[in-house]
């Protein structure tokens with residue numbers, strides 16, 4: 053089955069480009085449209101109702117662009133809004149959730165850490181998933197302040213390193229052997245996190261799994277594109293500079309109010 057319509061991907065900001073890049077690598081023939089709702093970032097501190105409203109707004113923008121499938125490249129939006137999105141819109145949705153399962157399954161110290169937004173850690177979906185692994189101690193830490201710094205392009209700033217140290221040190225002391233990155237912005241902090249964590253602690257995120265899931269749903273339900281090398285489109289409702297920079301200044305970023 054052939055379907056040349058684009059895949060829509062949205063996040064509260066630039067972080068979901070970490071997921072976009074996994075999808076683009078695995079499915080290079082697919083046209084992608086990425087939506088960065090940076091004007092409304094961070095989502096992590098907002099109420100469930102606000103996150104649902106913003107997720108519907110982003111979805112409608114992508115549906116107006118005729119997207120065949122939508123990837124919610126944001127853990128906060130997935131854990132708070134994906135059920136409502138699936139109920140409201142007649143298009144397949146792929147979400148991203150913290151990779152608790154592989155971390156808990158492989159942990160030898162039976163202690164893992166998770167860094168995510170408050171919205172994700174407080175969500176019912178997250179609680180349901182983590183309850184399944186009651187034999188594993190899960191150290192939860194809200195990454196207060198990390199997303200705003202990433203959105204400002206301050207990935208390597210002293211403030212960032214200070215925040216990361218304060219969040220990771222208690223996890224190291226608690227003997228975690230896996231750190232789950234439960235926010236799609238955080239993969240951009242992996243070099244800084246690696247400088248703080250002892251080498252034996254593994255870092256995992258869900259980007260690759262989301263790309264594989266996208267591929268499976270396309271094959272099973274929607275159809276794959278047969279037109280090769282379709283250039284991706286990037287939209288932001290804030291200053292396009294940071295999004296452009298995180299993409300290595302390789303792509304045009306369109307500024308649009310949505």
Ligand code: DGL
Nearest residue numbers: 064094095096127128236
């Ligand atoms: N990138 C997002 C996530 O995966 C949201 C961050 C935020 O806006 O607070 O959770």
